[in-house]
Structures are given as C-alpha cells and as structure tokens.
Amino acid sequence: MNLWSWLKRRGKQPVNPDLAKSYQATFATPDGMRVLQHLLDTIYFIVYEGTDPNYALIHNSRRTVVQEILDNIDIGENPEKYMVKTEPSELLKHLEEQSHAD
Numbered sequence: 001m002n003l004w005s006w007l008k009r010r011g012k013q014p015v016n017p018d019l020a021k022s023y024q025a026t027f028a029t030p031d032g033m034r035v036l037q038h039l040l041d042t043i044y045f046i047v048y049e050g051t052d053p054n055y056a057l058i059h060n061s062r063r064t065v066v067q068e069i070l071d072n073i074d075i076g077e078n079p080e081k082y083m084v085k086t087e088p089s090e091l092l093k094h095l096e097e098q099s100h101a102d
Helices: 003-010 017-027 030-044 053-077 090-101
Strands: none
Touching (some): 017 030, 017 053
C-alpha cells in the first residue's frame, strides 16, 4: 500500500471503542502522560520551517501518528461524541408498517 492510498483510507476507518479505551487507559497513567507530553512537545507542536520536502513529509507523518493517539484518547474519554444517532426515515417506517400488515 502506498502513502496516498493509506491517507485516503485512514479517514474511513471505523471507530473501535475497545481500542480507544485502551489508548485512553494507557495514556491516562503517569508514564503515559509523560510520554504523550514528550510527543506533543517534540513532534506535534513543532512547526517545520525548512525547505526539504522529504523532511516535511516525514515530520507531518510523525505528527499524524500523534494525532491518531490524541483522536483515540478522545474517543475513549468521550465515546458519545462520536456516535451518530439516527431516526428511522419515513420510508423505513412505511416499509415496517407494510411488512406487519402482510
């Protein structure tokens, strides 16, 4: 798999609540918080100001990994924020009524 196909696929991954809880539990420990702070300070909050496109790609890839950690921690702490609640559509209600009538 190349980088571009991975980037396109990345946003389409379903949320795994159990994995998100594991991320949250891991980074909620004192050691986990220290590691996360190190990643934020040395990678995530650093802006690459150089002109080397290869280094810019590497830097942004590293930042993406930290973002993935932050996303999963947030999902683990606030799962309801990521749940999409839907109401049955009128068509579905009509079809259910028809199936019960038969």
